[in-house]
Amino acid sequence: MTQPFDAAIQAFAPALPLAVGLSGGADSTALLLACARRWPGQVRAIHVHHGLQAAADGFEHHCVALCQDLNVPLAIRRLDARPAPGQSPEDAARQARYKALDAVALGRQAPEAIKSIALAQHADDQVETVLLALSRGAGVAGLAAMPAQWERSGLQWHRPLLQVSAADVRNWLRAQGHSWVEDPTNTDERFTRNRIRAQLLPALEAAFPAFRDTFARSASNAAQAAELLDELALDDAQVVGTPPAIQLLQRLGRARQANVLRHWLRTQHQTTPAAAQLHELLGQVAACTTRGHRIHIKVGRGFVVRSGLHLDWYSHQVLLP
Known part of the structure; x- marks a missing residue:
């Protein structure tokens, strides 16, 4: 044997x-x-x-x-x-x-x-x-x-x-x-x-x-699920743009918003949000319905901010007008 x-x-x-x-x-x-x-x-x-x-x-x-x-x-x-x-x-x-x-x-x-x-x-x-x-x-x-x-x-x-x-x-x-x-x-x-x-x-x-x-089977199943989430994030990123447009993000469900934002931060800025940071960011995206609404949140190694109609990310804190 x-x-x-x-x-x-x-x-x-x-x-x-x-x-x-x-x-x-x-x-x-x-x-x-x-x-x-x-x-x-x-x-x-x-x-x-x-x-x-x-x-x-x-x-x-x-x-x-x-x-x-x-x-x-x-x-x-x-x-x-x-x-x-x-x-x-x-x-x-x-x-x-x-x-x-x-x-x-x-x-x-x-x-x-x-x-x-x-x-x-x-x-x-x-x-x-x-x-x-x-x-x-x-x-x-x-x-x-x-x-x-x-x-x-x-x-x-x-x-x-x-x-x-x-x-x-x-x-x-x-x-x-x-x-x-x-x-x-x-x-x-x-x-x-x-x-x-x-x-x-x-x-x-x-x-x-x-x-x-x-455990190996569970890890393999998780890897397949992660691959599917990456594919979905790529599709959604084509829709919301890079950097993501706030109004287009709002048309997605909360789970898909979280998925595409994680993908954006990881692939474009090599940073990963903590669960609490992502939760706060999603709440601010949902509340962003007026021209004067500001977003300035610590996310990963930097800050996500509202820049006009889009979100942006900076490695340092920025002064908002």
């Missing part, structure tokens, strides 16, 4: 050459090993040294030794991933990591150009992401969690292990006789993900043994 890990690798069909994001942990070590065996000579590894903890040097040494053993070229990027004020350490590290992966992959010249990047998040990671989204009151885009594949900057990105549990990944790696580096922060329950992993996942396992599969 084919094991879940082997089945996932057999189903994985990336464009080659392929780069694997290699942290040195069990998941990325297993993914690199499996890909290097399946596509010899077509796989590269990229390791990002975040510079955030003393153990990071040990991760790098493991990656160097592993890639030498597999005869896989390794690119190492060292960076300062300390968070900005108000930014979580996890978010800062994630954003810095993606930038580093992009830089390495896009920096290669043909015929060595990397066409795909594989990341090693697994089914447990997906469950944690869904639970985090639920705890924050996320909409369908947040509940869609992590996509299995997407394109960005001309690269194909893949997460081939999203249907494989953490235990199955480690069992497979042990069977190959390979070791990995355990991040000491993984047991630090000051981090929300670690509390979920230590406290919630065992309870879910006991109550709902198939929870990984059912």
